[in-house]
Every structure is written in C-alpha cells, then in structure tokens.
Amino acid sequence: MILTQLLQGEPYNLQKQEKQPILLEGLNELNAWHHQNCTEYSNLLDAIGMEPPWYTKSVTETPYLTVPLFKQLELKSISEEDVFKVLHSSGTTGQTPSRIFLDRDTAALQSKTLVRIMQHWLGKPRRPMLILDHPGVIKDRQAFTARGAGIQGISFMGRNHCYALHEDMSLNLEAIIKFEQAHSHEPVLMFGFTFMVWVYFLQALQKEGIKLNFPKGFLLHSGGWKKLQDQSVDNSTFKQEAQQLLGLNAVHNFYGMVEQIGSIFVECEEGHLHTPAYADVLVREPGSWKVLNTGQTGLLQLVSLIPKSYPGHSLLTEDLGKILGEDSCPCGRAGKYFLVEGRMKRTEVRGCSDTYNVPT
Amino acid sequence: MTNTEKLQQTFATALAIDINRITDELAYNSIKEWDSTAHMILVAELEATFDILLDTDDIIDMSSVAESKRILAKYDLRFD
Numbered sequence: 036m037i038l039t040q041l042l043q044g045e046p047y048n049l050q051k052q053e054k055q056p057i058l059l060e061g062l063n064e065l066n067a068w069h070h071q072n073c074t075e076y077s078n079l080l081d082a083i084g085m086e087p088p089w090y091t092k093s094v095t096e097t098p099y100l101t102v103p104l105f106k107q108l109e110l111k112s113i114s115e116e117d118v119f120k121v122l123h124s125s126g127t128t129g130q131t132p133s134r135i136f137l138d139r140d141t142a143a144l145q146s147k148t149l150v151r152i153m154q155h156w157l158g159k160p161r162r163p164m165l166i167l168d169h170p171g172v173i174k175d176r177q178a179f180t181a182r183g184a185g186i187q188g189i190s191f192m193g194r195n196h197c198y199a200l201h202e203d204m205s206l207n208l209e210a211i212i213k214f215e216q217a218h219s220h221e222p223v224l225m226f227g228f229t230f231m232v233w234v235y236f237l238q239a240l241q242k243e244g245i246k247l248n249f250p251k252g253f254l255l256h257s258g259g260w261k262k263l264q265d266q267s268v269d270n271s272t273f274k275q276e277a278q279q280l281l282g283l284n285a286v287h288n289f290y291g292m293v294e295q296i297g298s299i300f301v302e303c304e305e306g307h308l309h310t311p312a313y314a315d316v317l318v319r320e321p322g323s324w325k326v327l328n329t330g331q332t333g334l335l336q337l338v339s340l341i342p343k344s345y346p347g348h349s350l351l352t353e354d355l356g357k358i359l360g361e362d363s364c365p366c367g368r369a370g371k372y373f374l375v376e377g378r379m380k381r382t383e384v385r386g387c388s389d390t391y392n393v394p395t
Numbered sequence: 396m397t398n399t400e401k402l403q404q405t406f407a408t409a410l411a412i413d414i415n416r417i418t419d420e421l422a423y424n425s426i427k428e429w430d431s432t433a434h435m436i437l438v439a440e441l442e443a444t445f446d447i448l449l450d451t452d453d454i455i456d457m458s459s460v461a462e463s464k465r466i467l468a469k470y471d472l473r474f475d
Binding site: 119120139142143146147150153154159160161173187188190191192194196 | 422423424425430431432435438439442448449450451452454455458
C-alpha cells in the first residue's frame, strides 16, 4: 500500500513532480477499492459516468463526495463485523452528525499518520501534555465525538496527561499549577480546540490574573475561526495572547476534518497551513466546480490516502480558502501551502455527489 | 518475577482483562479493551513497571504483545 511506504519517509520533503504521481496512484487504488466495497460509492461513480477501472490521469480528476453525504448515508467499505469504532462529528442540535466507520487498519493508519506529522514539529520524545479540555470528552470509548477523537489522537504525543478544565469548563487551577510546578522548564505540549482554548483557558486565565511560564512549551490548537471572528479575534491576536499568558513562543493551528482524521494540515512559522506527503488540497470554484489556480479563493477539496474503511479519501469541504504556493514556502517545507478563509453556507455547497439520489 | 511475568501482569492491569488472555498474538485494536485509550494507559504502566521512557515511534509500533517485547528489548530488557 502506497501510504505505508510514504509513512517511512518524512512528511514535508516530497516535491511536486515526485508527490503527484504517488498521490495519484494511491487515490486510484482507493477509488477502485471503494467502488468494489461500498455500494453507495459505486452507485455514485456509475451515476456520474465514471467507467472501470477508475484510473484517472490526474489528481484533479479524482471524484469527490460532499461532507453532508456522510450525515445522510451510512458510507462504509467494510463489513459490519469489521467495524471497530464509529466517529461522530459534533454537529449542532437538530442536525444528524456524520458517522465515520473505522476498522482496525484504518484506525491504526490514522494514528500512525498523525504521529508522523506531529513528530516533525515536536520530535520523537513524548512531552508532558496539558489538555485544554475536560476529561469527560473521551468517556464513551466506542463512539468518539470529533472532539474526543482529536484529543485521543494528539495524546499519543504526550505523557503525564493533565486536563486543564473541570467538567463545567471552569479552570482546574489546582491541576494547572501542579503541572506547571512539575514541568515548567521542560518542552511541554498543550492541545485544545481553538474556540474553547480562547474562551475557557486564555480568557479565564486572564480574568484570574494568572500568567503561566512554559518557555519550551508548544501550543497546538485546531478548529475554525468563525466563532472567534465574531468576537474580533484573529490568528495573530490569539497567538499574542497565548504567548503572553502561557510564557511560550510556539503556537500552531492545524486544519483537518473528522472525515479525514490523521491527515492534518499544520500551520508553519509563516502562518501557512502545510500539506503533508499523505494528503493534498485543491480549490474549486463554487458553481462551475473547476479547479482554481494558486491565489484564487474557492471551496477546499481535501484528498487523503488514509480512508480505506469508508470512502472519504476525496472530499469537497464547506470551507473557503486559497492555495498560496507549492514547494516554495519561506519555511522550507515542500508541498502545497494554503489558507482557510471562512465557511460557505451549507446550502450553497454542491458537488458531484449531488447527482446521487439520496433515499429519504 | 521474571520480565515476562511483569509484562503480562502490566498488560492485564492496563487493559483490565484476565492475565490468561495476554498471549504474544494479542494485537492492538483487536479487542475492545485494547483501544487507543487503553493503549496510553498501557504505555504509562509499562514505563512505570520497567522504569523506561517510550517515544512516539515505540507507541505506534507496539501493535501486539510480541511487538512490545521486541520494543522493550531496545531498552536492555530481556524476555525469555
């Protein structure tokens, strides 16, 4: 399998001419696999007139599904007895959450890919880890929420895990202070979801008048900016506040979706999100669905070589963004680098999966 | 107690299963008791039992009881 080979290498050293053929081969393998093993997926390919053996000549031709389809259908390419774990997107009240079905192999590939990517940023030793959330989020081990799965995945990079919040989202000051006393001068890892880190950790620390000191700390956070933009908090405000209140330098956001857990896009020192060797990003023009050029804003399509137990290897998101370049980021990492600029209203998102008639 | 006995005891405690189920073939994610949550508990218990620090490669490579012996052997531990 292509991904297994790629995981032996570094996440950010494949230049375009090397990466694209490997990625294409991996995606073609997955197209064929899902067509054979997922009835809904094969109906979809038939509906858009894709002929066997679904070997496309370029990554841009890879068929894509829209994310809401995972809410409407049970999409899986494994038998019921091989389902090892089901992930649920958080989804607001009244909405059906996405359900992502995992078998042992796909779950293991998710962990492995995530660790390979994060090793690049954190090194191989596990770091004392402060989880900026409460312990209740991973209570139900058989059915994780997106939030629980994210925390669980990143926890592999840590040791001496400590939750910074109580179940009611208030600061667990006792735990935080104890963690600081024990690990202040070590390279620690802090992780949480952007909005919650801002509201329940950084703002709460400020209210209490507490400043922490982790000179070798690394704050990793993930999640959209929409709710924070409403409060006029952008990435640089977030970063400055975090640096000041936590006494650290490294603050990195990452972008990823529950439908493609494992292949995440981490923000570099320049503030750009980077594609690892195992995944890629394309930008499509809403309406025409044509692939846009570097610098043009459109809907992000994400491809990942991980999803084998469910057909989520090529997805049109509801996020707007633009590619800034490929192999040319001043930080020196190879691969495409991009920005996420916001979210499109759900009703406006249409992809080729709309041609599939969803039974109601 | 031999290292093998210590290892089996640690697995049984961390995964909360009977010690008789701890065989070389037992694999990560093959039973519901050995999922990613239990894996982190297992790693912490192994570190405490054998007084070692495992790195992130060790954690993702530790896919079975047999593999765990191979990995722990890197830290000068012998399993006969």
